[in-house]
Amino acid sequence: MTQTLERQAGGLYIQTSNQQQIAFPLKHTEVQAQVAGNISRVEVTQSFENPFTTTLEAVYIFPLPDEAAVDDMLIRIGDRTIQGSIKKRQEAQQIYEQAKQQGRTAGLLEQERDNIFTQSLANIKPGEQIDVIIRYTESLKFTAGNYEFVFPMVVGPRYIPGTTIEDNTQGGGSAAAPMLQNQDTDLVPDASRLNAPILPAGTRSRHDINVTVEIDAGVEIQDISSPSHQIQIAYEGQRVKVKLAGGDTIPNKDLILRYQVAGKSTQATLLTQNDERGGHFAVYLIPAIQYRPEQLVPKDMVFLIDTSGSQSGAPLMQCQELMRRFINGLNPDDTFSIIDFSDTTQQLSPVPLPNTQQNRALAINYINQLNAGGGTEMLRGIRAVLNFPVTDPGRLRSIVLLTDGYIGNENQILAEVQRHLKPGTRLYSFGAGSSVNRFLLNRIAELGRGMARVIRYDEPTDQVVEKFFRQINNPVLANINLQWEGDGASPVMYPSIPPDLFAEQPLVLFGRKPDSRAGKLHITGIAAGGTRYQHTFQLDFTATGNPAIAQLWGRSRIKDLMNQMVIGETKLGVEAVTDTALTYQLLSQYTAFVAVSDDVRVNPSEASVSVQVPVEMPEGISYEGIFGSAVAPMISTPSTAPEFLQRRRRPESMAQSAPAPISPPVPMAEMPPMAKPSFDVMDLFKVEKKKAKKESNYPIPGGGNFGTTDAELEELAEKLSEIAPVYRPQIVSISGLDQQMLSLLTQHLQSIQFSTIFTGNLVFELQISKGRVRQVVLDEQLSSLKEHEVIEKIRRSLLTWRIPRIFTTTVILTIQMQQV
Template structure:
């Protein structure tokens, strides 16, 4: 193998990890500036620029080694394989153009689809947008033709789309699944043709503690789907069946690609900010960017090419020069219709005055999606949080996954002994299982007992659940129950990881009258924890009201104003019809005392302003209506949402955009449907998720995938591209297993480990694959020792994809390879695998020994919990080819 400076460096780094810092005393290494820029990426190149060359690899480099990047071109891309021809997936690129003006951002996204086949296709793509955005425009661009979308009722838009598809017309449909999850369908993309779908949305920027924040989400993280599966036909193209608790689960669970592979979908982002507010201190903790500060005070930034994989949220934070005004109002008027946004910052109170004795309940998500870095971040955050409490406070810790666990039966004083016990408990946490969050809500907000302290509940989670509304309604009801007892309870969200579910987390804070802080997987969680304590340590303005004098305003949202925390403004949207001057008076109570803050407002008579104010008002009203549906379906509310969407031309849960090109006919009206997978969210271990059928290589679903014969279609990794992207020295891409719903491949196979194993199924026995879907059976494991059989299965199940690869590598040579391999696994008291041997091997045909040898190698890598003594496990692995 040819050694490059990069490979030398990475090899040296690996030796350091294994052998420790003493290595540096023996030998150092140098590299030129040109080599650093080309081979090691921007972080090292930047360091070289600062220090000069040659750059010596001393221990200081360890602080930035983790930022050495992998060129996206080195990661294998998935392909559709039909008739032995390879085709890339349809979605090629998304470009994001964001323009910030004042406290509002307008964003246009352009999704580029390309049909690589010689016949028409349909593609379905599930993707995220900000939870408070208002999608108010869609266009479809085919060559020189631009087709404007129409807003229609959701059912009518779907019918328009399906009719156009059957008639051979190219059509695009945008539907909302959640306020932060959307589905884009494009039908009849002609052979070898490229199509663009342009979406536009607007939103208010968030502001907290002197910092503005713009977030563009890039990927829908894997959702845990609670409840029992129902037998009704799936509504969508996702990996999950509908359940008794999530009736649209198949519409929010897109197929996922991971384990070192990618979809081939790239993203680029450009952000410009006007000089309306002079911006300073721009920080993007999640991505590498190029930033330009212009002479007129505006700024522009762009995403670095090496960060083009859409696998984590883009987060941009910035401050403005000078002190924020105590209030601002932005207005728009056209004819008799006037709209406004009113922002008022709470008055500065005595920030040193602390609230009385408090009860803290820390709730930590330890479900499967939190495995690895997310849980490690929560542990770090918890250590900081525990150190931030006062001796007069009490606290408790609750963890939840498939079930909840309390550290103690009731909150205890924050003394040294209890704090040390809590820290030890936190250090010992491991992730695994489902995300039964409703049970954790019950435990954290139980109002029984005689306590009179103010309760602060701090949820640490990525929010990857599908039953958001039920959780939010339950939280709201509990907090209202505290009010009736004349007690105070507040719920705070701590969003952790690369792509947290902000709809759930912000909803928790809203329903719990608290606030939300976030820590991306690429930043220190200490910042977020410190912000939490800033919020709870300072006086909160309660019973907030907004009165208007001298001006005629109406339909002001939100109707129920939230409590105001330190350095968090109140933002309302409303309507006016008459011109004139008057006052807006903010009223509330802080520390038992009343306060008033009058602000002069003016509404002009002539037409003026930006029509974005009308859209923002509609979105604010929509949010209040959506909240009314947390408790269940309400015909009156649904009709109001539908009318709002149609009138103001915005996408809602009941209104959709549809665009149809009627200028031509493409194909016979029966296009092949390809479900666009999404990249695995960064630092989310999809292999360990419970309640999610998110196999490493699930790419395409739906039975319509037929090129000629059903058995001729399969899905594989693409070879690395030979264009401008770098070549990789990694091992060749492994062949993938088709999803259960797709047509079987000549080389596909079923694989199982132990009873009820496999990466599959939502909660509940009814979700297990039927016998006709999976002819594989497996007996129970035989365990001699103290560990629980269920725990052993859970650990071994995490190695399924590796063992499956052992099998599939030999299946390529012998498609008839089937049988069972039983391994005897010996584990010492420290949880280390000390021996693996083959007890029996009935794989028929050549390759059985090779599969067994590969399996033994993978099993030796497993790590089990500590026990009282040596254990032996006899574990069966059953393989059956579908040939």
Template structure:
């Protein structure tokens, strides 16, 4: 018994000493190190570094992207690197590769819990492993286990997405940074037990909040991190007109039907990358069909642009409800853009229209008790209200949405009811928004205007889809008039409504299942699966007061690639939308998504990619610390408005001043942080706390047993 006690004490002492050696003191570091406070006073974890290369090939209507992430461990100990990063909300992610020297390990798609277990087992065994998980359709987490001291690991991720077309302009948007999310606090909800007794349960609107709250750097105290390189190979299949990058300086070279675009200057991951291009006159086809054969199935991407409707002699009056976000994340250029956009919208109202303005942060306010006529007096009052807005507080978006959907005259067909949201969408409770909109949208059409350098594209596009509207992004002040003019061209012109698709064969499966309303300049994009691409698709709808129809021959197509995965990705979205609309239960949606994702090798809400290197790496007994990769604050954001003003810190030693110590906060709760700034607590893997507690309990039990035995011997 004594020998066991001595062995346990020795093991614990060795583990504690080894774990402490993986932490550092600022005075021990050189210039340029980025440190996180650990749970041990005076000791820090050195952050891993990541740089990302984006190699994008656009072929026709599909873009294929390969991201190469290089993880560098600058520390002297072993680390698990954790990187939260964004991807397009409609990305079909199908490939994960881990490159270790000259070895390449290809990831497998697994059910999410199984993938996590495989990864944790490999991590514990000291093997190098990578796990790619979806937190939201546009937020992913990459975990890399057992990166050795001063070692670099390369991770490659591949996905594809459809190209967007609107008003004759093709566009591709690649998000580069996850903006801090505001997550409403958990609440107590009254429930009843099986015996009928009343009880309270905790209801959390964002149960996975810890997974979407990476550490964020204060740009005033830290230089930017996470450098990026972007190369786009543009081959749209027609003569290219103008090519523009909205938010980055680029260099373009090439021929009439092919261009290579690269960044002109070194850049960091702090804003979206958006590329737009046009076709030379008469080059873009009105109907295009791309086809791909995979195993026994055929897939097609069909894109058709309905004819533009003639403006009505007298348009139907509108009841426009404008909702503007003035929370802390909107501070700075975003607030100016939102206010300018709303003023532009108010000035476009006609005398016969009705309107109201709702502003929100962690509170909500209506300008008028209900929608009022668009008189000059009312518009001027609303303009003055908007001009006085300031950005501060949290982002409680649910109640403003409920108020905007509150239709006082649901049976009044003499008005078009339109809800226009101006926001960056920086929230974590997206599903609550979708569920509310799905059940209470009524006759309203919801139009989302994404504001700022890194809006939440997932929230914007899903809200527009469920709300039968559209999504417009305004990334800088110079785009306000152009983008709002495009939006109002849609609001003021008849949509193509009552869209239906019919197939000549029962084996043809088109998606989306719910066809959207179309607005001027917007094409209809369908993805199709069939045993054979034969026969036709019939598309019909209503434009104004007349019927429009088109027949598309599926066998008249050009070869494409990646269409099958896009079809599966869109079918997954269909299941999610059906769940929000109350058409299927959660379990049925999960089963459908799991089947599609496993069959087509896609990351989803219920599946992940995992890669494990079989070569031993970290030896047993060597400690492993978790290190989260810090993110930049999105360009134009105000750190204090998001996280709360910081208390002045005492003077530091000269050697510490040469070191960049990150100001890291619990990201997405601006209102809470404003009241009480909160340092992020690093995961307990930095110290063996759980092992120490368990072993401590064992030692206490052992000591009690020895004491009891000694007493028995004494009595005897």
């Protein structure tokens, strides 16, 4: 059987007259979008076909819009349709695996990030085609009179930082390329689920895509254009149908469709919906704020530019052009500086520079000499810009980030911004490229109380920069307050704290009133010159309304809850997201759609082939920048087979995947003894000395710095070794592990040490499966220790614990800090 599969692998490549094509299972994607006013309803059909002579499982990593409310999934086999159902993610995974082992055809749709999804389709017969249909609702972007519909087509390769987690199920393996490793790390524990195999240069799969967008705005539609694709436009009265032109069907870039509508109907829109879950509403408000140029406030602009390998070529050139225009577009009284990052972080100047002709020339020269290369160590850049000196507190500090966002540790970046961005600072994000990480760009701007803008690498920059300055120079509508007038409880609205508004940017609110009772929503704020602004909406939930509004409220609530957990998952947060997703039938990181055929369709005792569908390199991205050479390896999960194929022989029984029994809590007195480890203060100081040379002269207790000689350092270390206490986490109680596993976990925790005692306890819930700790959730109600740095260090360590046995269980772990 194995020899047959090896010969199958050699038959994947089909030579064509033009270029090498690869016959993989994803054959075609069809997108049908219906746009009515501010809302789009989109149906995505993925057609999979088995080109082999053996049973196939296809796994496909693909993008959707980061704010899409995905609420339906089904699979179609011939004339049969199997409706998917929403389940808790672990439950859906178990249902899928069981169906696969039984020989049933099954589909599993999971969310890895807000904009990255995985579609798994098991037991496709040889020569058979199966369609997977996904449906979602999205609220359209609207800025400065333009509506924008975006459909992403490919996930750009993500840079994965952190310490590699060894996985028992993969048999080791190493990163395939320094820029694009595909192994899980303590910072990105799901890295292997983010990066799809990349097709080598000069080849492409037969996968193509077609998109049809029908727009009914209720009024005349004007100026339809696409900066990304060639399109065909057909007018039918006030309705417009837009399709991709025949020669532009390779799925390697975001589809961007922009249009305007006649009249002023977009100035204020109210949509409602009512069902057994309550009354839901969406408010779109675009205040007409007047301003005078003399009201401009002097700004302190700090530009943070990504110069990592993925920016190589056209993206970096576009960022450089944007930067030159930014510098030349500053107001006379503004100050500025530039920081760039990749593996290292550099800066134009240690302090903000006045906007003089000489300083502008210095900046332009600095920009022109930037080169792309290395990893996307964005955290270093973010920390550098957040800590950049402020020399004039009276200026409004504005940070402008320019990046493609190709990283896997988004939450680490968002947490840094959330915790350390100063109240008076604004953070704006610009994405330059054909398939940028809009999830990161949008969220970082929201947390930074700024705005996000995506520009293709081949779009003109002058209008983009002009509009940016027009928006940030204009006074905003600040101190926005929402007040409910009417019977019953006030509605629950998202975003929970309305952001400041920039000129030409709408306020979009989603609300839910559980009792569906009518009332008025008053929106007030302070406009330019201290002018009071007020607008009132009358809400009535007597009609059923638009069903999409409820889904969008559910999606907004999930987004708000996930924003609260960028620092780390918490038990209440995970439960709230899960409950909301199940109530509104939405895909989330804790729920998944699963669909299973009733009948057994293949012989469960036969071997099968699992194929991870390769994807195109995003248009405009350099192979050399990502892989270091023109020929890209097809990165996949490590295995002994060709990288894009994983052979899977079904087990004779399912005993190995059965959940381990939950053991009662083990009291502290019964814990295995922990040997007191040696503590080499000299080693610690050597590490700190190396770190200090990179950063600064770092003061230590008793005076001195790390410029001290080795002899002096050794003497100091000898003294401190006698008095410096060491604290490590000690297990107080645990359930879900036997004594042998408990002993191994205790030994693993010895690697964590602190020089300061932190009082209190931490309670974690660990999800273990397939030889790995897959999830570490803090029980914030039962935990009394609140220091984020301690929690994060322990969480990351628990994720790297290598478990010698393959089993599935839930572990409840309570630990405290103790001196050893």
